[in-house]
Amino acid sequence: MLKYAEKIKETALKLFNENRVDTFIGYKKGSVPMMNEPVLVTDPDKVDQLYWDSFCGLNLCNYLTKRTDKIGIVANGCNSRNIVTHIIENQIKREQIYIVGIPCEGMIDHRAVMRAVKYKEILNVQENGDKFLVKGADFEETFEKEKFLQGNCATCTHRNPVIYDEILGDPVEEQTGVDPFKDVKKIEEMDPAKKQAFFTRLISRCIRCYACRNSCPLCYCPTCFVDESTPQWVGKSSDPTDTMTFHFLRAYHCAGRCTDCGACERVCPMGISMRQFTKKLNKDCQDLFSWEAGLTLDQRPPLDVYKPDDYNDFIK
Amino acid sequence: MENPYLPYPVRIDKIITETEDRNLKTFRFVFLNPEDEEKFAYTPGQFAELSIAGKGEIPIGIASSPTEKGFVTFTVNKTGLVTTYLHNMNEGDVMGIRGPLGNWYPWDEMEGKNVIIVGGGFAFTTLRSSIISMIDPANRSKFKDITVVYGARTPGMLLYKDELAEWEQRDDINMHITVDGTDDPDWKYNTGFVPTITEEKITSADNAIAIVCGPPIMIKFTQPVLEKLGFPPERIILSLEMRMKCGIGICGRCNIGDQYVCKDGPVFSLAQLKEMPSEY
Amino acid sequence: MTDKIFSKEEWLGGLEALRKTYGVFVPVKDGDFHTFMPFDKGNIPDFDYQNSRLSPKSVVYPQSERLFEYTLDKADSEADIVKESPKDYSPRAVVGIRPCDVQAFQIVKRNFDNPEYRDPWWVQHFESTTLVGLGCNEPCSTCFCTEVGGGPFNQEGLDVLIFDMGETYLLRGLTDKGEALLGKITGGSPADDQALKNAEDLAASASKKITSSIPTDKLKEKVTNDLFNAPFWEEIAFACLNCGTCTFLCPTCWCFDIQDEVLGKEGDRIRNWDSCMFPLFTLHGSGHNPRDNKFQRVRQRFMHKLKYYVDKYDNGVQCSGCGRCVRYCPVNIDIREVCNLMNNY
Numbered sequence: 001m002l003k004y005a006e007k008i009k010e011t012a013l014k015l016f017n018e019n020r021v022d023t024f025i026g027y028k029k030g031s032v033p034m035m036n037e038p039v040l041v042t043d044p045d046k047v048d049q050l051y052w053d054s055f056c057g058l059n060l061c062n063y064l065t066k067r068t069d070k071i072g073i074v075a076n077g078c079n080s081r082n083i084v085t086h087i088i089e090n091q092i093k094r095e096q097i098y099i100v101g102i103p104c105e106g107m108i109d110h111r112a113v114m115r116a117v118k119y120k121e122i123l124n125v126q127e128n129g130d131k132f133l134v135k136g137a138d139f140e141e142t143f144e145k146e147k148f149l150q151g152n153c154a155t156c157t158h159r160n161p162v163i164y165d166e167i168l169g170d171p172v173e174e175q176t177g178v179d180p181f182k183d184v185k186k187i188e189e190m191d192p193a194k195k196q197a198f199f200t201r202l203i204s205r206c207i208r209c210y211a212c213r214n215s216c217p218l219c220y221c222p223t224c225f226v227d228e229s230t231p232q233w234v235g236k237s238s239d240p241t242d243t244m245t246f247h248f249l250r251a252y253h254c255a256g257r258c259t260d261c262g263a264c265e266r267v268c269p270m271g272i273s274m275r276q277f278t279k280k281l282n283k284d285c286q287d288l289f290s291w292e293a294g295l296t297l298d299q300r301p302p303l304d305v306y307k308p309d310d311y312n313d314f315i316k
Numbered sequence: 317m318e319n320p321y322l323p324y325p326v327r328i329d330k331i332i333t334e335t336e337d338r339n340l341k342t343f344r345f346v347f348l349n350p351e352d353e354e355k356f357a358y359t360p361g362q363f364a365e366l367s368i369a370g371k372g373e374i375p376i377g378i379a380s381s382p383t384e385k386g387f388v389t390f391t392v393n394k395t396g397l398v399t400t401y402l403h404n405m406n407e408g409d410v411m412g413i414r415g416p417l418g419n420w421y422p423w424d425e426m427e428g429k430n431v432i433i434v435g436g437g438f439a440f441t442t443l444r445s446s447i448i449s450m451i452d453p454a455n456r457s458k459f460k461d462i463t464v465v466y467g468a469r470t471p472g473m474l475l476y477k478d479e480l481a482e483w484e485q486r487d488d489i490n491m492h493i494t495v496d497g498t499d500d501p502d503w504k505y506n507t508g509f510v511p512t513i514t515e516e517k518i519t520s521a522d523n524a525i526a527i528v529c530g531p532p533i534m535i536k537f538t539q540p541v542l543e544k545l546g547f548p549p550e551r552i553i554l555s556l557e558m559r560m561k562c563g564i565g566i567c568g569r570c571n572i573g574d575q576y577v578c579k580d581g582p583v584f585s586l587a588q589l590k591e592m593p594s595e596y
Numbered sequence: 597m598t599d600k601i602f603s604k605e606e607w608l609g610g611l612e613a614l615r616k617t618y619g620v621f622v623p624v625k626d627g628d629f630h631t632f633m634p635f636d637k638g639n640i641p642d643f644d645y646q647n648s649r650l651s652p653k654s655v656v657y658p659q660s661e662r663l664f665e666y667t668l669d670k671a672d673s674e675a676d677i678v679k680e681s682p683k684d685y686s687p688r689a690v691v692g693i694r695p696c697d698v699q700a701f702q703i704v705k706r707n708f709d710n711p712e713y714r715d716p717w718w719v720q721h722f723e724s725t726t727l728v729g730l731g732c733n734e735p736c737s738t739c740f741c742t743e744v745g746g747g748p749f750n751q752e753g754l755d756v757l758i759f760d761m762g763e764t765y766l767l768r769g770l771t772d773k774g775e776a777l778l779g780k781i782t783g784g785s786p787a788d789d790q791a792l793k794n795a796e797d798l799a800a801s802a803s804k805k806i807t808s809s810i811p812t813d814k815l816k817e818k819v820t821n822d823l824f825n826a827p828f829w830e831e832i833a834f835a836c837l838n839c840g841t842c843t844f845l846c847p848t849c850w851c852f853d854i855q856d857e858v859l860g861k862e863g864d865r866i867r868n869w870d871s872c873m874f875p876l877f878t879l880h881g882s883g884h885n886p887r888d889n890k891f892q893r894v895r896q897r898f899m900h901k902l903k904y905y906v907d908k909y910d911n912g913v914q915c916s917g918c919g920r921c922v923r924y925c926p927v928n929i930d931i932r933e934v935c936n937l938m939n940n941y
Contacts, residue, residue: 030928032738037928038835058927063834111628119628121646121736137734205626207650207659209840209871211926227876230397236855237660237868267926269649269841271628317716321663321854325677348677369666369676370858372865374881395881410676532884558886559878561854564713568851569870569877571896572886573820574904579712593824593899595886 002127004052004102007168008074011100016044021072021098025063026050033125034110038063053127057107057150059263061085061217064092071097076104078152078261080161081294082217085257088300091220101164103172106145106153107262108132111271113148117141152262152275155180162295180260181283183276199244199277205270206243208236212264212274218254225249251277256285256301259294320564323367323412324352329387331407336472340438341403342379342391345413356416358382359423360445361555361583364415365563366390366402374398375560375578378416379441381448383455388413391441391475417563418582421446421527421553429525430461432518434538436510436530437468440475442555443529448479451489465517467494467510467534471503492517511537521546527553539586549587556582556596572596598769598778599787599795607765610781611635611691617780618726619688621655623648632690643692643760646736647918651700651847652693656721657708657869659844663717664865668858678865685720689777691728692758695750696741698727699916700847702753706909707850726773729754733802738919740808740932745912748806749799759795766795810932812913814939815906823903824895826941832934833894835927840871842897842921842929848914851877872896898934 012024027036028049036055040063041047052074060073061082075083083099086092114122117134124135133142155178160171190198210226213219226234226246234249235242251274258278265275285291289302299305326345334340343366347353356364358378365373374396380389390413394403405411421442431450435443443466450459464483468474474493484491494506494513506513510530518526518541526542528535535554542552558570558577565579573592575581584592602610614620615635622641623630629649633639664678701722708718732739732748741747751757755774759766766787769775787795843849853870856863870877873893879885887893905914915931922930 031930031933032923032928035928040831040834062837115628119646121734123737207840207844209844210874211837211839211841214837214839215926227874229876230400232397235857236853237857237866239660267837267839267841269845269924269926317714317720319680319716320713321716322680323678367678368856369678369865370668370856370863372856373854399881412678557880559880561852565710566707566713566715566850567854567867567870568707568872568900569853571900571904573824573899574908591821593821595824595892595896 001052001054001056001105004168005050008050008052008100009047011166011168012041012047012050012072013044015072015098016047020070022069024050024072025060026074027052027056027060030055033122034108034113052102054106054108054132054145055110055125057262057266058215059217059261062215062263064097065217065220066091067096069096072100073097074100074102075161075164076102077156077158077160077162078104078259080163081158081259082261084163084294084297085259085301086217087297089257094297098166099161099164101161101167103161103167103169104153104156104159105172106149106156106159108145108148109150110266113143116143116148150262150266151273152180152260152265154178156260158259158292158295163297181279184280184283187276187280200240202276203243203247203272203274204240206238206247206272207270208238208243208246209269211267211269212272213250215263215267216254217261217263218257219250247274247277251281254278255281256289256291256303257293258282321414321562323365323373323414324356325349325410326413328405328407328409328411331405334391334475334477335438336470339394340391340475341394342389342475343402344380344387344389346387348410353386353388356388356413358388358416359420360449361420361442362416362418363442363563363582364388364390364413364417365560366392366398367412367414368398368401368405369411371398371401373414373561373563374402375417375563377439377442377445377555377582379444381445381452383449383452391438393438414563418578419580421555421583422525422585426525427458429459429523430463430520431459432524432526433462433464433466434510434514434526434528434530434542435464435466436534437473438475439529439531439555440466443527444476444479446527447483447489451483451486456488460523461490462488463490463492463518465492465494465510465514467496467513469496471495471498471500490517509537510534511541514538515541515544518542518545521551525551525553527555529555549590550585552586554584554586554589556584558582558596598767598775599792600767600778600784601761601787601791602765602767602781602784603763604765606783607767607781608641610783611641613782614689614777614780617687618777619686621652621688621690623692632693635691641692643730645692646732646734647694647697647920649920649924650845651697651918651920652690653697653700653704653847655688655690656701656725657704657718657850659869661717661867662864663854663867666863666865667861668863669861681864683717683720685724687724687726689726689728692730693727694732694918695729695748695754695757696739696746696916696918697847698729698753699741699746699750700918701727703848703912703914703916704850706911726755726777727753728756728758728774728777730758730760731799731802733760733798735802735806736919736923737807738922739806739917740810740919741917742803742806743808743810744812744915744917746916747799748802759798761791761794761798766791768795808932810917810935811939812902812906812935815902815913816910818903818938818941820903820907823938823941824899826938828937828941829891829895832898832929832937833891836873836890836894836929837927838873838875838890838893839926840869840873842925843871843873844869845920845924847918847920848901848916872900894929898931898938901931902935902938
């Protein structure tokens with residue numbers, strides 16, 4: 001994935017020089033290992049800070065919402081699908097953005113790497129093709145990237161951007177035969193009491209920092225329901241009922257829109273696997289409406305359209 | 317251990333609807349425990365947290381004057397959760413008040429000076445407290461001329477109408493009441509915005525101090541008028557509003573720079589504000 | 597000051613015994629990280645750790661805490677009258693807390709326990725707590741305690757300091773509270789001069805491992821409005837998600853909200869941690885928000901820690917260099933870089 005870093009710089013510079021963009025959104029290399037920081041480049045002289053590796057697991061589409069300038073943006077598969085959703089939902093105009101596509105080979109799960117080195121402090125990570133070298137004060141280990149992919153990347157079937165103005169490499173082969181819903185199926189088999197217990201445990205560590213919500217490109221409501229005060233829908237304490245309400249409602253707001261980009265899980269300081277909620281709704285959308293979010297500009301998500309020939313009775 | 321978060325229980329003794337839109341009501345509270353009244357010793361310019369069990373607390377300026385004994389009053393605009401609930405409460409209902417909180421107008425500095433009071437809309441509450449206090453026979457001689465410019469959108473939106481009329485009759489206070497506009501043919505006072513009337517009626521900054529309280533737009537346009545008149549920023553006094561919770565400088569939300577509006581304010585001189593970040 | 601040597605087994609046994617007189621909080625391995633939890637059957641202490649994910653501030657200052665309670669039942673003669681909730685201020689000990697997090701309590705104390713007002717809950721929780729610190733033999737690369745007035749074996753604010761000597765622990769009682777706690781642990785032997793020297797060497801070598809250089813010396817002399825209006829805030833804030841990770845993980849962030857919650861006719865007044873990152877934090881009833889934009893909120897966080905606090909208390913920055921926000925900010929906004937920008941501006 002490192003190979004794209006140089007290409008991104010060149011492309012950004014070209015776009016600035018050709019006056020195609022006012023700003024460029026990408027990543028810069030982080031100040032700590034396995035972290036990169038989203039950056040807005042406004043000055044062609046500063047394109048050199050742009051960077052790309054297998055730790056770009058946030059969703060840059062989050063930074064596009066309601067912008068008014070002409071923007072260049074890097075996008076891999078899932079990010080591009082969110083850009084599609086953003087365009088459909090009128091959060092940005094297609095003609096405002098120049099999408100620099102990146103065929104993605106998946107992002108590395110930084111937590112899995114920490115586990116693999118038994119939580120010893122990692123001082124440096126170097127990527128080299130399909131392997132990466134992890135260095136600490138008194139150790140060095142090489143790992144195969146494939147075994148350390150983020151959960152969403154391991155089962156991703158849309159690694160190539162679905163929409164772009166330019167693509168920085170040959171498309172990668174899409175994965176087949178992967179089942180993104182294995183864990184969801186397990187939960188579906190539980191009885192209600194077990195499900196309740198499972199979810200209660202899942203969110204028990206939540207500190208209501210809202211990093212999941214705020215990293216999500218779908219969560220652009222001017223005022224989130226948890227922040228409303230008149231009426232106040234949800235309590236603000238760490239009471240499990242309120243926390244559960246937050247997670248469930250947020251997941252439902254994402255139904256039919258979520259691209260399983262994994263940003264929510266990546267940013268969670270408490271390591272909560274909230275994709276267990278969103279993936280169930282993704283699965284339902286696939287089962288009920290044969291729908292995957294963000295693949296086309298021509299169709300709105302199933303839960304915000306009305307069709308006279310809907311097969312459900314309630315709508316007639 | 318003394319608990320500064322614990323409200324004194326009070327009973328609503330009287331409710332007066334002040335304005336024609338019925339969005340402003342004055343609440344008169346009596347302390348359930350008479351000894352609490354002494355503990356609630358306040359100075360004009362201070363505020364308190366009105367506390368309603370089940371709803372929360374809301375910071376409101378104290379509208380009564382320490383010279384008025386046996387009760388404390390607050391004039392409340394209906395805006396959010398707590399104030400809307402309060403507006404629907406009845407005389408006799410029990411709630412709490414917590415305070416007094418914050419600083420006050422610079423009474424030591426005001427002594428021996430001409431006092432100019434400029435108020436707008438429903439921000440007139442702590443100014444009422446100040447006027448009542450100043451014109452009290454025990455205090456009046458401490459101040460030279462007292463001049464008041466007070467304006468509201470319409471005659472029906474003025475607070476304390478009976479008292480305004482009474483003050484108009486007195487010769488120890490110069491009243492300049494104004495409204496933005498009115499079609500009332502019997503309106504006998506001024507018409508025009510507060511900054512304009514201030515410019516017309518205030519002629520000198522000599523030995524004078526100005527207390528300004530009102531909506532941001534009024535403050536914004538009154539400030540240059542006063543500066544033009546020759547008021548140095550040290551003698552232009554403003555009272556600020558901010559979202560607050562604890563009211564005692566601990567919860568951290570109402571800061572402007574290193575000053576907490578709840579504890580170091582709400583009263584600041586323009587000179588102080590000029591040194592502070594413009595984030596209010 | 598007592599210095600005593602315990603074998604590690606002896607110390608663990610002593611801790612178990614301590615549970616008779618103290619609520620003992622210890623770092624417990626909890627999935628991928630450590631959390632301070634009450635030492636009981638299910639929670640086994642693990643002192644082989646760098647630091648807890650969440651700071652132990654919650655032991656003194658819980659994320660949600662009931663302050664008052666009341667009944668709304670008009671049949672009750674005390675209806676609508678807010679009363680203090682009963683509290684348990686029996687002795688507690690936080691064992692294994694890192695010196696940076698102890699320093700954080702000293703920083704936060706200036707807010708909760710000031711000459712004008714004493715926050716009764718914070719003060720009483722704090723006073724009933726004995727802080728048994730564990731020096732950091734291996735500080736993280738993101739730590740910078742030595743740059744903000746602390747150090748991996750800093751004793752200030754601690755009641756007891758533990759030196760992990762490999763096979764043994766050397767325990768140093770630093771206050772009456774600390775000596776009282778140590779007095780309740782049987783066994784151990786007095787530390788001889790060699791052990792004391794080894795402990796000092798350990799502390800010295802740990803300090804040297806901190807490589808971050810984060811000067812804060814010029815912050816005080818800066819003009820507030822110059823820093824406030826500095827051109828770098830928009831750029832710093834671009835990536836910020838305005839989530840509460842930094843503020844909630846931070847041991848020195850103290851801001852809170854007060855909320856009323858009612859079930860049926862019974863209600864509580866609760867305080868919850870709040871965050872200056874949230875727009876709601878400063879939203880007026882009128883709809884006006886003095887910090888409406890993301891960059892203003894980010895600026896507030898850094899200005900509070902590195903300028904307003906410095907000016908208000910003249911006692912250093914509001915940061916103990918624990919490095920949590922550096923490690924866990926989801927978008928890698930690094931306070932060390934911001935501090936350098938401010939100090940050099």
